[in-house]
Amino acid sequence: MSHPSGDKRFKILETTMKKHQLLPGALIEVLHAAQELFGYLELDLLYFIARGMKLPPSKVYGVATFYHFFSLKPKGEHTCVVCTGTACYVKGAGELPRAVAEAAHVKEGETTANGKLSLLTARCLGACGMAPAVVLDGSMKGHATPDNLLQQVQGWLAGGPARSA
């Protein structure tokens, strides 16, 4: 079985599926591997996994949509993840997603129309010592305020280079 696109990543995914075929219940592992390779789980990719693992597509879709970690849509050029854990919350993190959403005209969990920014929230990142914590393009920043966060985000929206806050 191969993918008509000839994309090499499908080959790698196939190897992962074969490796897991002996083990029962490896679907979630395979979905993790697929999301790591492709960034998100397109429907076409889910079909590919269903065929490869000999599972009904409904099951693959059901599992992929159950877990927050799996995304069926592509992420934006930049990502802003706001921690919504309790420690961050009591230190004012509730303001942060609202401020970004307003400034960037984007809803929580979604990407701006121009594909520049994804605004995400996370359950406790475990960085409670530096609450409120945010993760900007994969690097964690502590003691976030609407002001210092917006400064960074507005830089991204203006198309500026990816810098850390």
Next chain:
Amino acid sequence: MDLQDLRELAEKERRSQAPRSIRCCVAAGCTSANSMAVLDNLQQAVQDAGLKDKVHVSPVGCLRLCCEGPLVATDPDGHLYHKVAPGDAEAIVAGLGNGGFAARRGDAASPFFALQASVVLDNCGHVEPERIETYIARDGYTALFKVLREMSPPQVVDEVTRSGLRGRGGAGYPTGVKWSMVAKNQGDRKFVVCNADEGDPGAFMNRSLLESDPHKVLEGMAIAAYAVGASSGYIYVRGEYPLAIARLKTAIKQAGRLGLLGTHRCNSPFDFRIDIRIGAGAFVCGEETALMASIMGERGLPTPRPPYPAEKGLWGCPTLINNVETFANIPAIMRQGADWFAGIGTDSSKGTKVFCVTGKVKNTGLVEVPLGTPLRTIVEDIGGGVPGNGRIKAVQTGGPSGGCIPAQHLDTSVDYEALGQLGSIMGSGGMIVMDEGTDMVDVARFFMTFCMDESCGKCIPCRAGTVQLTHLLTRIIDKVATPQDLELLESLCDMVKNASLCGLGQTAPNPVLSTLRYFRDEYTSRLRAGGVVRRALALPLVSLS
């Protein structure tokens, strides 16, 4: 590997240790404050000073006082440095053996450290999580050898029972009883599962432990496997913890290479292999039946119990599920005996417990204390109270399943029963301090929104009930609720609590109930005056989009 080899390895590692050492925290809290750069610079500074043979720079796990990270400790000087920047490396190296580097020096003898105990965290901040040798040098894996050579499985179970250890995941079920049930049940295969799906917001004990001392958890699991007769195990870790996952993978590989795990482990006739399963962001998977569904590649939906996992768990086989911290207690119990362990804590709650003290408190970080320690000691003496002149209003324990303990009950002893009587629970160990500026109804809504988002949708009381409770709380906050709404809120809490399928729904009303119990006026003062029944019936319990 046999015991002799283990002892030689430990001896070799101890001999190779330099007379001085600098320990730099590389757990997630400090690494996100740039401690990897601090580590590199310290290593460079030691080399530049020509001290390579005399000073060892080691990347270690959590040094506990997370709010002051990156943390660096020096031995044998006993200095602890706060908020170390990469540029401070030379000054720290220059300060070795003399007064130290005053500008960044913290107080290593402060109550934050002095009042803590160390059973679970005794290696944290000392062993290098990515080098098994450092764990072995601190008597690591000796408990496993002792058990395999000197004890029968029933003896191991008996020892755990006598120790009085109770589950550290939150519910506090006696560990020994759970082990004996799995041991008794017959099955072709049995499994040992470590629940590391630490989902409570504001709790990072398990993450810190796995990042700092992964071998201790593996050793605990290996002992459990021998006691109950299991040959394979899973660690179910949150996907949000990449560093813990990476360190666990390294640890499993290293233990396998030395023959401590795998086929004929420790030169015994027993096999035990451990696989990691990475969670995918579903809070409900911390519930044991949902967790098992997830390990088997399914949607993480809970199933009714009985049958309990001890009877029919993974693939229908008897399965032992314990929390990370529960397993981490096992090696010490086997090494030092059940009586020693039972000597710590209170009559019904033995041993120590690790907490994450966070929120409006001066010292946030990882805290381990004997059970039975007054809550006040933890939040005021160890935690240092509210920064500035603020006063503590309440302490939230147990995450979304727990409750808020008001300031007048701060002298309560922290044990399973006392917290239960106050309407909260021990939970996994999150402890969030709230000051007088905190709006308790808003806090209740925060947790209810969390439960609403995380409800798996299988049973209606939880799926629909949490939505309605969130709506009602919002109405109260928006000051449009009537006294009837408050009545509805209370009766709905009761329904969700009693009718939900799993722990998520059964405990979801707890934050509302406990804030109602102690801060009722914050609810009633926002109700609309007048008894007009407004919209109370417009919130049907079942018709939801």
